[in-house]
Amino acid sequence: MANHPRIATCLWFDTQAEEAANFYTGIFPNSRITDIGRYGEAGKEQHGRPPGSVMIVVFELDGQPFTALNGGPHFKFTPAVSLQVSCKDQAEVDHYWDKLSAGGDPRAQQCGWLADQFGLSWQIVPDIVPKLLGDHASPKSQRAFAAMMQQKKPDIAAMQRAYGG
Numbered sequence: 001m002a003n004h005p006r007i008a009t010c011l012w013f014d015t016q017a018e019e020a021a022n023f024y025t026g027i028f029p030n031s032r033i034t035d036i037g038r039y040g041e042a043g044k045e046q047h048g049r050p051p052g053s054v055m056i057v058v059f060e061l062d063g064q065p066f067t068a069l070n071g072g073p074h075f076k077f078t079p080a081v082s083l084q085v086s087c088k089d090q091a092e093v094d095h096y097w098d099k100l101s102a103g104g105d106p107r108a109q110q111c112g113w114l115a116d117q118f119g120l121s122w123q124i125v126p127d128i129v130p131k132l133l134g135d136h137a138s139p140k141s142q143r144a145f146a147a148m149m150q151q152k153k154p155d156i157a158a159m160q161r162a163y164g165g
Contacts, residue, residue: 008065009083012075013118017068020118021057027099028061048072082113082121090126090156097124097153109152126156132163140165 013020018036025031035058039049049055049070057068085100087093101109103117112124132144140163147162148154 005065008067010067010069011077011120012069012071014073015070016118017057017070018054020120021059021066021068023117024061024066025059027096030062031060033057033059077115077119077121079108079113079115079121082123084123084125087124087126087154093124093126093154093156096122100124101153111148111151112154114152124154126154126159128156128160129154132159 011017011020021033025033035056036054037056037058039047039051039053039055041051044051047055054070056070059066059068085096087096097114100116100122101114105115105119108115108121114122114124116122129148133141133148135141136145143165144159144163147159151158
């Protein structure tokens with residue numbers, strides 16, 4: 001296996017680790033699969049996987065390291081943990097939203113959050129949001145926040161209009 005940083009994210013999948021890594025690396029620039037580890041005969045009574053099947057996929061998304069593990073159906077993703085994607089403009093918001101939400105659960109979409117086809121939660125966050133929402137007591141920020149809470153996919157122009165009154 002390749003060298004890993006001290007802290008990295010491991011994502012637990014049933015059997016879709018390689019499919020998910022290919023999906024994610026196809027969306028983000030500067031992304032790649034760096035290693036694939038396979039199950040052997042050892043531990044088969046615990047893992048139940050055929051020898052040679054994919055155990056882990058080590059990959060990078062925009063240079064950030066991840067590991068995807070085929071660990072079985074025991075655990076599922078929840079919105080309690082999500083990956084945030086900072087977006088400089090509406091074109092980036094649209095790109096990441098459209099790609100990541102494809103095949104996902106449309107009921108899980110609210111104010112920039114979505115669940116992808118594997119159930120992993122993502123937050124698509126325009127870079128301008130902290131400026132618009134920065135002063136929680138300000139009427140401008142309150143209007144921008146109210147506009148954002150009504151959106152599924154972030155709409156930067158609508159938030160800016162609300163902020164401006």
